[in-house]
Amino acid sequence: xxxxxxxxxxxxxxxxxxxxxxFHKAMLxxxxxxxxxxxxxxxxxxxxxxKISVAFDYLNVVISVGPKPxxxxxxxxxxxxxxxxxxDKAFEVFDAMTKNGVMPDLIVYSMLIDGLFRAGNLEKxxxxxxxxxxxxxxxxxxxxxxxxxxxxxxxxxxxxxxVYKAMLKEGISPNVVTYSILVNGLCQEGKxxxxxxxxxxxxxxxxxxxxxxxxxxxxxxxxxxxxVDGIFLFKDMIKKGLELDIVVYSVIINGxxxxxxxxxxxxxxFQALSGGLVPNVFILNSLIDGCCRLSRxxxxxxxxxxxxxxxxxxxxxxxxxxLKGFAKAEMLDEALLLFFxxxxxxxxxxxxxxxTLIDGFSKMRNPTAALRTxxxxxxxGVSPDIAIYNTLINMHFRECHLDAAxxxxxxxxxxxxxxx
RNA sequence: GCGGAGGAUGAU
Numbered sequence: 001x002x003x004x005x006x007x008x009x010x011x012x013x014x015x016x017x018x019x020x021x022x023f024h025k026a027m028l029x030x031x032x033x034x035x036x037x038x039x040x041x042x043x044x045x046x047x048x049x050x051k052i053s054v055a056f057d058y059l060n061v062v063i064s065v066g067p068k069p070x071x072x073x074x075x076x077x078x079x080x081x082x083x084x085x086x087x088d089k090a091f092e093v094f095d096a097m098t099k100n101g102v103m104p105d106l107i108v109y110s111m112l113i114d115g116l117f118r119a120g121n122l123e124k125x126x127x128x129x130x131x132x133x134x135x136x137x138x139x140x141x142x143x144x145x146x147x148x149x150x151x152x153x154x155x156x157x158x159x160x161x162x163v164y165k166a167m168l169k170e171g172i173s174p175n176v177v178t179y180s181i182l183v184n185g186l187c188q189e190g191k192x193x194x195x196x197x198x199x200x201x202x203x204x205x206x207x208x209x210x211x212x213x214x215x216x217x218x219x220x221x222x223x224x225x226x227x228v229d230g231i232f233l234f235k236d237m238i239k240k241g242l243e244l245d246i247v248v249y250s251v252i253i254n255g256x257x258x259x260x261x262x263x264x265x266x267x268x269x270f271q272a273l274s275g276g277l278v279p280n281v282f283i284l285n286s287l288i289d290g291c292c293r294l295s296r297x298x299x300x301x302x303x304x305x306x307x308x309x310x311x312x313x314x315x316x317x318x319x320x321x322x323l324k325g326f327a328k329a330e331m332l333d334e335a336l337l338l339f340f341x342x343x344x345x346x347x348x349x350x351x352x353x354x355x356t357l358i359d360g361f362s363k364m365r366n367p368t369a370a371l372r373t374x375x376x377x378x379x380x381g382v383s384p385d386i387a388i389y390n391t392l393i394n395m396h397f398r399e400c401h402l403d404a405a406x407x408x409x410x411x412x413x414x415x416x417x418x419x420x
Numbered sequence: 421g422c423g424g425a426g427g428a429u430g431a432u
Contacts (some may be wrong), residue, residue, distance in 0.1 A: 035421095036422085037421060037422045038421095038422085039422090040422040040423070041421095041422055043422090043423090044422070044423070047423095070422090071423080072422050072423045073422090073423085074423090075423045075424075076422080076423050077423095078423085078424095079423065079424065082424090105423095106424085107423060107424045108423085108424080109424090110424045110425075111423080111424050111425095112424095113424095114424070114425070140424095141425085142424055142425045143424085143425080144425085145425045145426070146424075146425040146426090147425090148425085148426090149425065149426060150425095152426090175425095176426085177425060177426050178425085178426080179426090180426045180427075181425075181426050182426095183426090183427090184426065184427065187427095210426085210427090211427075212426050212427045213426085213427080214427080215426095215427035215428070216426080216427050217427090218427090219427070219428070245427095246428085247427055247428050248427075248428080249428085250427095250428040250429070251427070251428050252428095253428090253429095254428060254429060255428095257429095280428095280429095281429075282428055282429045283428085283429080284429085285429040285430070286428080286429050286430095287429095288429090288430090289429070289430065292430095315429095315430095316430085317429055317430045318429090318430085319430090320430045320431070321429080321430045322430095323430090323431095324430065324431070350430095350431095351431080352430055352431045353430080353431080354431085355430095355431040355432060356430075356431045356432095357431090358431090358432090359431065359432060360431095362432095385432095386432085387431060387432045388431090388432080389432090390432045391431080391432045392432095393432095394432070420432095
C-alpha cells in the first residue's frame with residue numbers, strides 16, 4: 001500500500017486540499033519522492049469525484065515541484081475535461097503537455113477525438129484523426145469502436161458499418177465492445193434480425209456477450225412490442241450466469257411499463273431489490289410513467305412517495321412525467337400546481353416540461369393558458385424548440401385559427417427552428 | 421503497477 005497515496009486521498013476527502021498539497025511539498029523536501037503513478041491515481045480519483053478544479057490545482061503542484069508528470073498524468077485530465085464537455089480546456093491540457101516535453105500517444109488522441117465527436121464537432125474530430133494518422137499512429141480497436149459509436153449516436157448506421165469494415169480491412173479484430181456497439185446501432189435502427197446475427201457472430205468468435213449486449217437487444221425487443229423474446233433473453237442472461245445490473249432491469253421495467261404492463265414491471269422491480277441492486281431515478285421514473293400512461297395518477301403519486309422512502313431524488317423528468325399524468329387525466333389545475341411546486345423546489349423546468357404543459361392545455365381546448373405558458377417559458381430563459389412550435393401550430397389548427405397557425409409557420413421558416 | 425470505446429427514464 002502506498003502511504004503517500006492514502007494520506008493525500010484522506011486529506012482531500014476531508015476537504016483539506018491545501019494541507020494535502022503542503023504534505024506533497026513536504027514529502028519532496030525530505031526526499032520521500034512520491035512517484036508519478038501514485039500521483040496519477042490520485043488525479044484519477046479526483047476526476048472520478050468530479051473535483052476537476054482540485055485536480056488542476058494538484059496537477060499544477062506536480063508540474064511545479066515534481067515528480068515529473070508523464071503522458072498518463074496529462075491524459076487523465078484531458079479525459080476528465082472531455083467528460084465534462086469542456087473541449088477547450090482539454091486542448092489547453094494538451095498544449096501544456098507538449099510544452100512540458102511530453103508527447104501525446106494514441107490514447108490521448110483517442111480521448112480528444114471521442115470528445116469532439118460527442119460535442120457534435122465531427123469535422124474537427126476527423127481532422128484530429130488525420131493528424132494522428134499523419135503522426136504515424138495506427139488506429140486500434142478502441143478508436144474504431146469509438147468512431148462507430150459516434151455514428152450510432154447520430155443515427156448513421158451506414159457509416160457505422162463502413163467504419164467496422166475499414167477496421168476489419170486493417171486487420172484489427174473486433175472485441176465484445178465493438179460488437180455491442182454494432183448490436184446497439186442495429187437495434188436503434190430496428191434491424192433486429194441483423195442484431196441477432198451479430199449476437200451469433202459474438203458467440204462464434206468465442207466471445208461472451210455482456211450485459212451491455214443483452215440490454216441493447218432486450219431494449220429493442222421491448223420497444224418493438226416483442227416482450228416475449230425480451231424476457232426470454234433476460235432469462236437467458238441469468239442462465240448464462242451473467243451478473244444482472246440495474247440498467248438491464250431498468251430496460252425490462254421500462255419496456256413493460258411502455259406496454260401498459262405495470263404489474264409485471266413491478267415484479268422485476270422487486271426482483272432487482274431482492275437481488276441487492278439499488279434502484280435509481282430511471283427505474284422509478286419509468287414506473288411513474290407506466291402508471292401515468294394508464295391514467296393511474298394515484299398510483300403514480302404512490303411511486304413518487306416511494307422515491308422519498310428509498311432516498312432517490314426526484315428530477316425534472318419525474319416532475320414532467322407526473323405533470324403529463326395529470327394532463328392526461330384532465331387535471332390541469334393539479335398539473336399547474338405541480339409545476340409551481342417544482343419551481344419552488346428549485347427545479348428548472350426544461351423545454352419538455354413546458355411542451356407537456358402546453359400540449360395539456362391545448363388538448364383541454366384552453367389555448368389562452370397554453371399561450372400564457374409559452375410566454376412564461378420564453379420569459380424564463382427557455383427557448384422554444386421545434387416540438388413547442390409543432391404543439392402550438394397543432395393547437396391553432398384544432399381551434400381553427402388557421403391564420404395564427406400559418407403565421408407561426410412562416411415565423412419559424414424565417415427565424416427557425418427548422419420545421420421537421 | 422496509472423489514462424481512452426458499448427446498454428436504461430419525460431413532450432409534439
